[in-house]
Amino acid sequence: MEIGHGAHQASILIEAEDFDDFGGWVLDSQFEAVMASPYLMAHGLGRPVADAKTVVRIPETGQYHVLVRAKDWVPDHHPGRFKLAINGIALAEDFGASGRDWSWEYGGVVEIAEGDAQLVLIDQTGFNGRCDAIYLSKGATWPAAGLADTEIGCFHLSEVHNAKKEVQPRVQA
Numbered sequence: 219m220e221i222g223h224g225a226h227q228a229s230i231l232i233e234a235e236d237f238d239d240f241g242g243w244v245l246d247s248q249f250e251a252v253m254a255s256p257y258l259m260a261h262g263l264g265r266p267v268a269d270a271k272t273v274v275r276i277p278e279t280g281q282y283h284v285l286v287r288a289k290d291w292v293p294d295h296h297p298g299r300f301k302l303a304i305n306g307i308a309l310a311e312d313f314g315a316s317g318r319d320w321s322w323e324y325g326g327v328v329e330i331a332e333g334d335a336q337l338v339l340i341d342q343t344g345f346n347g348r349c350d351a352i353y354l355s356k357g358a359t360w361p362a363a364g365l366a367d368t369e370i371g372c373f374h375l376s377e378v379h380n381a382k383k384e385v386q387p388r389v390q391a
């Protein structure tokens with residue numbers, strides 16, 4: 219686990235492939251050349267696979283922005299959707315439904331207490347949902363600049379901004 223990039227804005231990167239228990243998810247690296255990182259895939263042939271789980275150490279209590287790097291592999295249909303639960307509470311967001319192939323998807327803000335926190339990937343479809351990594355940050359801006367691309371797999375501020383704007387109407391030039 220990478221912990222504590224940036225001294226006063228706690229942020230934590232959790233690679234999906236570092237989860238303690240993959241459940242029914244499988245480690246895949248088909249896109250590793252593009253991604254710079256392997257990921258977990260829910261290859262369930264249409265039946266949701268068992269949850270993947272891990273425990274991470276949260277350095278300090280607070281409100282954390284949640285980002286999940288996921289792939290929407292058929293952007294018209296979002297077949298590979300999954301949820302993320304933190305300490306037993308699933309976020310409202312369906313990940314893998316961004317309409318934008320691999321991207322960082324914004325999951326909102328969650329209060330997390332210092333100490334061990336459980337993260338669970340909950341497959342919704344059984345149709346190859348893919349999760350590369352999860353990023354938790356207390357920063358109001360995205361303090362990813364301190365992370366090498368190889369660590370976080372092409373994290374770009376523009377992607378995050380796009381993710382947050384996705385519900386707004388597109389402005390035609």
Ligand SMILES: [Ca+2]
Nearest residue numbers: 233255256350
């Ligand atoms: Ca990864």
